[in-house]
Amino acid sequence: MLSATIISDDVRRAEATPVDARLLVAPERLADALGWELKPEGLCRNDICIPVRDRASLFVGDDVDLAAVAAALGRAAVVDALGGIAAVAMDAEGRRQALDSLHAPAFLLDDLDGHPHRLEEWRGRKKLLVAFASW
Amino acid sequence: MVGVAIDDSPDDVRPWVENITFPVLIDPNHVLTEIYAISNVPTVIWIDEDDQIVRPNGVAFGTDMFKDFTGVESAPHMEAVRRWVRDGEVPIVPDEARQAVGDLSADEVLARLHFRVAAQARRQGDEVAARRHFQEAADLAPNDFTIRRATMPLVGEDPFGEKFFDLYQEWQRAGSPYHGLSAGDAT
Numbered sequence: 001m002l003s004a005t006i007i008s009d010d011v012r013r014a015e016a017t018p019v020d021a022r023l024l025v026a027p028e029r030l031a032d033a034l035g036w037e038l039k040p041e042g043l044c045r046n047d048i049c050i051p052v053r054d055r056a057s058l059f060v061g062d063d064v065d066l067a068a069v070a071a072a073l074g075r076a077a078v079v080d081a082l083g084g085i086a087a088v089a090m091d092a093e094g095r096r097q098a099l100d101s102l103h104a105p106a107f108l109l110d111d112l113d114g115h116p117h118r119l120e121e122w123r124g125r126k127k128l129l130v131a132f133a134s135w
Numbered sequence: 136m137v138g139v140a141i142d143d144s145p146d147d148v149r150p151w152v153e154n155i156t157f158p159v160l161i162d163p164n165h166v167l168t169e170i171y172a173i174s175n176v177p178t179v180i181w182i183d184e185d186d187q188i189v190r191p192n193g194v195a196f197g198t199d200m201f202k203d204f205t206g207v208e209s210a211p212h213m214e215a216v217r218r219w220v221r222d223g224e225v226p227i228v229p230d231e232a233r234q235a236v237g238d239l240s241a242d243e244v245l246a247r248l249h250f251r252v253a254a255q256a257r258r259q260g261d262e263v264a265a266r267r268h269f270q271e272a273a274d275l276a277p278n279d280f281t282i283r284r285a286t287m288p289l290v291g292e293d294p295f296g297e298k299f300f301d302l303y304q305e306w307q308r309a310g311s312p313y314h315g316l317s318a319g320d321a322t
Contacts, residue, residue, distance in 0.1 A: 078248035135294035
């Protein structure tokens with residue numbers, strides 16, 4: 001058992017067990033790990049539930065495989081099991097819709113002092129969003 | 136203006152934003168480059184009062200510091216921004232804006248995931264795993280500067296050195312691919 005770091009549009013920590021190339025979590029820890037939980041109706045987050053066709057494929061013994069859960073959500077994932085690190089893609093369909101509708105995707109990022117900010121904070125104003133870097 | 140630094144730590148960013156009065160955010164896991172399909176910096180996006188994108192991803196500079204290298208002048212874009220802010224004039228119609236940014240390929244998404252795992256492995260002190268995942272990311276998205284160039288300072292390479300110029304030439308030979316408007320478009 002290790003404390004795994006799961007990175008998607010946010011960073012989560014959850015107890016996980018590395019087994020071969022997989023990171024396994026107890027089903028009741030899935031919400032900590034991914035923000036989604038396994039319910040009878042499927043994988044659920046807030047009011048959204050995504051049905052799972054082959055529930056057994058998520059499980060290894062009593063635990064669930066993080067990469068398999070990501071796949072059931074239609075998301076790519078990269079797992080470094082020994083390092084206790086998983087990266088899960090964001091919603092690709094959401095990105096396609098944003099590119100097409102031109103509605104600016106929401107984000108939550110810290111400023112340099114660690115205070116979180118959302119794009120919505122500046123609603124009602126014109127914004128120049130500038131992605132830059134020191135490199 | 137809202138600046139988002141695609142950098143690993145606030146200390147990397149601070150020297151570049153001294154005396155800057157607009158908000159500066161930091162994106163160590165490259166969230167923005169995935170949800171906005173950003174493949175290089177600087178990338179500028181115009182977003183209106185209702186959070187609609189009126190001019191999507193585009194190359195633009197605040198100064199002419201890199202003009203000789205990139206061939207991009209800062210003034211036309213700055214003028215276009217002024218006309219938008221002052222008169223509401225938008226230099227691109229929505230249909231063009233919709234077409235301007237190609238979606239990320241599956242490999243480009245996967246590259247972002249390997250980059251995130253690599254950066255986290257590095258933070259945890261596992262240089263070997265970090266290098267493996269940085270390499271996977273580079274192989275998957277060889278023309279993406281937010282992968283290739285962003286990796287350089289994290290593996291002890293100079294992002295303004297010879298390796299960068301090699302990368303730049305490689306990118307030009309590939310046809311200078313970029314997810315968005317080229318410099319000079321739609322200003």
